[in-house]
Amino acid sequence: MSVTPTIVWFRQDLRLADNPALTRALAAGPIIPIYIAPTDSRRTTRHDGFHAGGASRWWLHHSLVALDRSLRDKGSRLLVRRGEPATVLRELAEQAGAASVHWNRRLEPAGIATDREVKQALRETGLAVQSFNGNYLHEPWNVLNKQAKPYKVFTPYWKALLAAGIDQDVLPEPERLEAVPGHIESETVDALDLLPTLGWADDFSDWWTPGESGAWDRFETFLDEVDRYHETRNRMDLDGTSRLSPHLHFGEISPRQVVARVRAEHPEALEEAGTEAFLREIGWREFAANLIYHFPQTERENLDARFDALPWENDPDVLAAWQRGQTGIPVVDAAMRALWATGWMHNRARMIVASFLTKNCLVDWRHGADWFMDTLVDADLPSNTAGWQWVAGSGADAAPYFRIFNPVLQGEKFDPEGSFIRHWVPELADLPDKALYAPWEAKPATLQDAGVTLGETYPEPVVDLKASRQRALDAFQQIKDDSH
Ligand code: FAD
Numbered sequence: 128m129s130v131t132p133t134i135v136w137f138r139q140d141l142r143l144a145d146n147p148a149l150t151r152a153l154a155a156g157p158i159i160p161i162y163i164a165p166t167d168s169r170r171t172t173r174h175d176g177f178h179a180g181g182a183s184r185w186w187l188h189h190s191l192v193a194l195d196r197s198l199r200d201k202g203s204r205l206l207v208r209r210g211e212p213a214t215v216l217r218e219l220a221e222q223a224g225a226a227s228v229h230w231n232r233r234l235e236p237a238g239i240a241t242d243r244e245v246k247q248a249l250r251e252t253g254l255a256v257q258s259f260n261g262n263y264l265h266e267p268w269n270v271l272n273k274q275a276k277p278y279k280v281f282t283p284y285w286k287a288l289l290a291a292g293i294d295q296d297v298l299p300e301p302e303r304l305e306a307v308p309g310h311i312e313s314e315t316v317d318a319l320d321l322l323p324t325l326g327w328a329d330d331f332s333d334w335w336t337p338g339e340s341g342a343w344d345r346f347e348t349f350l351d352e353v354d355r356y357h358e359t360r361n362r363m364d365l366d367g368t369s370r371l372s373p374h375l376h377f378g379e380i381s382p383r384q385v386v387a388r389v390r391a392e393h394p395e396a397l398e399e400a401g402t403e404a405f406l407r408e409i410g411w412r413e414f415a416a417n418l419i420y421h422f423p424q425t426e427r428e429n430l431d432a433r434f435d436a437l438p439w440e441n442d443p444d445v446l447a448a449w450q451r452g453q454t455g456i457p458v459v460d461a462a463m464r465a466l467w468a469t470g471w472m473h474n475r476a477r478m479i480v481a482s483f484l485t486k487n488c489l490v491d492w493r494h495g496a497d498w499f500m501d502t503l504v505d506a507d508l509p510s511n512t513a514g515w516q517w518v519a520g521s522g523a524d525a526a527p528y529f530r531i532f533n534p535v536l537q538g539e540k541f542d543p544e545g546s547f548i549r550h551w552v553p554e555l556a557d558l559p560d561k562a563l564y565a566p567w568e569a570k571p572a573t574l575q576d577a578g579v580t581l582g583e584t585y586p587e588p589v590v591d592l593k594a595s596r597q598r599a600l601d602a603f604q605q606i607k608d609d610s611h
Contacts, residue, residue: 364543
């Protein structure tokens with residue numbers, strides 16, 4: 128057995144269990160674990176595939192601390208360095224006497240480009256490089272249709288993925304690790320300056336525990352409820368979903384582990400309503416990665432080119448009102464304020480606010496997507512891009528352009544007692560249910576009794592829902608007609 132160590136470059140796989148790059152490296156000898164950050168992590172928002180918005184950076188800080196702790200528990204430690212990955216890895220290989228580097232692959236366009244360059248640069252200096260699939264059930268080039276083309280529609284994609292089979296042999300975490308030699312220096316996670324300077328994210332830790340054990344605690348709690356997932360998953364007022372998205376994004380838990388664990392408890396998981404619906408959502412995560420891999424331009428461009436002609440209004444005041452949760456539409460404001468306070472938003476709420484922004488307000492989906500990337504703890508380029516393009520109507524398997532969510536009806540249906548709105552928009556808390564979802568339609572006396580003065584204590588709607596709906600329909604009809 129070789130005694131030269133292998134460098135394990137951690138990126139979006141911040142875990143010890145079911146980590147193929149780590150396990151395979153350990154089979155060959157000792158390992159040198161490293162995380163590489165950009166030189167200036169505060170100013171760089173995009174760094175080899177990782178879009179480091181403010182909320183993501185908060186998460187990353189805590190996740191790196193947790194990974195270092197886990198490695199130390201096993202006898203090792205996480206090296207943290209800043210710089211260009213190829214340069215950092217070359218220097219480290221020299222210091223550690225390493226002959227090879229392992230990592231788990233990423234699928235974002237910029238991540239792929241960086242990895243390709245790094246691989247070439249390292250091989251040119253005689254280092255061996257091996258990469259693995261640690262972040263998805265299947266990689267996009269393995270799930271193609273009969274013509275060997277990528278799927279653009281979810282259901283056949285998911286069927287094909289299931290038919291290809293899901294590997295259930297999750298890899299165990301290592302029991303002990305060899306110490307990293309003391310002369311190999313590391314920066315501290317604090318020195319990366321990832322935490323926001325303003326107190327914005329201070330309360331995030333009330334909601335989240337980044338890291339591998341936090342991911343498992345969350346998952347185990349959710350598993351007790353998974354039977355009801357199909358009934359509760361759309362309710363914004365309930366804790367009916369797993370909230371695993373940031374843990375999955377940072378790779379603190381792998382989708383393979385998720386599927387294997389669900390199936391261990393529910394051998395007929397694909398036949399039972401709750402577990403089937405949950406696994407299908409894991410499938411949407413795979414589908415989003417499939418889309419960004421095969422259609423990398425969709426990070427910024429409409430997949431459906433007809434949408435290039437859409438006359439977006441892009442009113443900056445409307446965008447700002449949306450970002451601050453001051454649109455005057457209670458369910459939209461509740462969702463946007465929840466996002467700001469917790470770094471997360473319910474999927475139903477994401478669809479509502481995205482539909483409102485792109486359709487009622489005619490603001491280009493890219494503005495919404497950028498805001499999400501900056502404020503979500505689960506900011507994930509593939510899922511975010513697919514989500515926004517789907518809602519805007521420009522994406523794969525997209526919602527038809529004429530499906531414009533009515534935020535009043537959506538609120539009534541998916542927050543039926545109004546507790547989600549009342550929690551996040553407390554200035555409306557005393558309104559009766561009837562007036563809560565559309566206060567601009569309430570009688571003056573009702574508003575007065577609840578201490579609400581529209582335009583003063585709570586905004587008037589930034590757009591008229593009915594008129595803006597029609598404006599959007601006309602705009603969408605226009606681009607459809609023009610394309611014939
Ligand atoms: P659960 O319902 O418990 O689902 C389990 C897991 O499946 C999630 O953790 C997630 O990894 C995956 N998943 C669920 N729904 C989707 C979906 N529609 N697309 C892709 N994966 C899904 N998800 C992100 O992880 N990051 C994003 O940046 C992101 N941006 C979005 C933007 C818009 C406009 C929309 C409509 C959706 C977006 N989503 C994004 C997808 C989805 O809203 C979140 O994954 C989900 O709300 C996370 O909550 P959960 O973990 O409780 O999900």
